[in-house]
Amino acid sequence: MTSTNSYQLALIGDPVAHSLSPRMHNAALRALGLAGEYRALAVPPHQLDATLCRLIASGYRGFNVTLPHKQAVVPMVHELSAAARSIGAVNTVVVDNARLSGHNTDALGFMRGLTQAGFQCAGKRALVLGAGGAARAVVFALTQAGARVSIWNRTGERAERLARDFHAQRVQPDEPLRLHEYDLLVNATSIGMSPQNEQSPTSFDEHASTPACVYDLVYSPRETKLLREARARGAQTIGGIEMLLQQGAEAFRLWTGRDAPLDAMREAIGDDSCCAS
Ligand code: NAP
Numbered sequence: 001m002t003s004t005n006s007y008q009l010a011l012i013g014d015p016v017a018h019s020l021s022p023r024m025h026n027a028a029l030r031a032l033g034l035a036g037e038y039r040a041l042a043v044p045p046h047q048l049d050a051t052l053c054r055l056i057a058s059g060y061r062g063f064n065v066t067l068p069h070k071q072a073v074v075p076m077v078h079e080l081s082a083a084a085r086s087i088g089a090v091n092t093v094v095v096d097n098a099r100l101s102g103h104n105t106d107a108l109g110f111m112r113g114l115t116q117a118g119f120q121c122a123g124k125r126a127l128v129l130g131a132g133g134a135a136r137a138v139v140f141a142l143t144q145a146g147a148r149v150s151i152w153n154r155t156g157e158r159a160e161r162l163a164r165d166f167h168a169q170r171v172q173p174d175e176p177l178r179l180h181e182y183d184l185l186v187n188a189t190s191i192g193m194s195p196q197n198e199q200s201p202t203s204f205d206e207h208a209s210t211p212a213c214v215y216d217l218v219y220s221p222r223e224t225k226l227l228r229e230a231r232a233r234g235a236q237t238i239g240g241i242e243m244l245l246q247q248g249a250e251a252f253r254l255w256t257g258r259d260a261p262l263d264a265m266r267e268a269i270g271d272d273s274c275c276a277s
Contacts, residue, residue: 006035006036007034007035007036007037007038007061007062007256008037008059008060009025009036009038009039009060009064010038010040010055010060010063010064011038011039011040011041011063011064011066012043012048012051012055012063012064012065012069013043013064013065013066013067013069014042014043014044014045014069015042016040016041016042016066019040019066020219020269021038021064021248022038022040023268023269024244024248025248025251025252025265026038026268027261027264027267028248028252028264028265028268030264031264031265032256032258032261034256034258036061043069045068045069048069048073049076052073052076055095056095056100060095061094061095061255062092062093062094062095062251062254062255063093064091064093064251065090065091065093066091067133070089070090071088071090071133073102074088074089074102077090077093077100077101077102078099078101079100079101079102080101080102080103081101081102081103081104083103083104083107083108083137083140084102087106087136087140088165089104089106089136090104091103091105091251092104092247092250092255103250103251104137105246105247105250105254106133106247107137107138107140107141108141108246108247108250109243109244109245109247109248109249109250110138110141110215110243110246110247111141111145112243112246113215113242113246114213114238117213117236117238119184119213119236121142121147121184123146123147123148124147124148124183124184125147125150125181125182125183125184126142126147126149126150126182126184127149127150127151127171127179127182127185127186127211128142128149128151128152128168128188129153129186129187129188129189129202130151130187130188131151131153131159131161132158132189134188134217135151135153135162135188136162136165138186138188138217139151139162139166139168142184142186143166143167143168147184149166149169150168150170150171150182151163151168151169151171152170152171152173152175152177153173154173154189155173156170156173159171159173179202179204179205179208179210180205180211183213184211184212184214184215185202185213186214186215186216186217187201187214187215187216187217187224187226188217189201190218191218192216192224192225193218193220193224194220194221197224198225200224200225200226200229201226202226204229204233210230210233210234213236213237214235214236214237214238215237215238216238216239216240218240219239219240219243219244222239222241224239227239241269245266248260248265249265252265
């Protein structure tokens with residue numbers, strides 16, 4: 001059993017080798033002088049239940065959950081935050097006396113990126129590309145903040161379900177994206193992620209206006225093709241690294257009760273920019 005003064009933390013998912021979370025959270029523990037370690041654990045679906053039992057028995061204080069377990073963990077926790085319940089996915093679990101509480105810090109992390117960029121959502125028109133787990137958190141956050149949200153996804157049924165869950169609009173998969181009709185464009189698909197750096201989920205029409213703000217959840221590369229083109233057309237751009245940092249900061253606060261040392265975390269993941277360009 002680990003000392004209760006030590007923060008044993010983990011990321012569970014499969015794969016996890018690429019994750020920046022261990023660097024980010026270990027830097028945070030060190031910066032605040034807290035004992036403990038954050039480890040990345042590759043856990044296939046059939047070992048999820050047994051892994052949770054083992055972590056609790058070993059004195060772990062919390063863990064992050066990533067693909068493919070974010071939804072599978074929902075029925076395994078004792079309590080759910082309101083956001084996790086609405087989104088239907090958990091990315092952060094706090095362990096307290098063997099009781100598990102499930103949270104979703106992706107929505108807050110996404111929204112902090114927007115707020116820091118000075119973007120006000122109320123009454124604004126937003127187009128979200130994608131309907132996976134990250135898109136659910138984004139659509140939840142945007143509708144809560146009063147934006148009018150439309151959703152496009154390659155697989156139309158997933159967009160339809162997401163739109164229904166959050167009273168949003170759906171754009172048909174084969175319908176042209178009239179980007180000039182939106183104030184905010186969010187890429188919540190994995191298109192443009194390294195090594196497919198030269199792919200983009202959409203392109204801008206040179207004869208029409210570009211959304212004022214373009215937010216790409218992809219954080220590798222730091223500036224995707226979508227963001228590069230949006231910036232060249234005068235849009236404000238936000239990269240996914242800010243959401244990564246902010247969702248991690250909120251998870252760290254939930255586990256430790258301490259404000260996360262953002263500068264140390266930012267430095268650990270090699271982010272030398274500020275939140276928005
Ligand atoms: P997911 O649940 O697997 O969803 C993937 C989404 O991408 C789906 O909408 C899928 O469409 C779409 N997609 C994938 N390949 C496509 C292609 N070739 N053409 C069109 N659509 C395609 O993954 P997720 O967890 O939502 O993550 C999505 C992205 O967000 C990833 O790049 C992830 O790294 C990023 N993310 C970033 C943060 C952050 O903190 N910055 C947090 C979470 C996620 P279908 O439904 O048609 O398959």
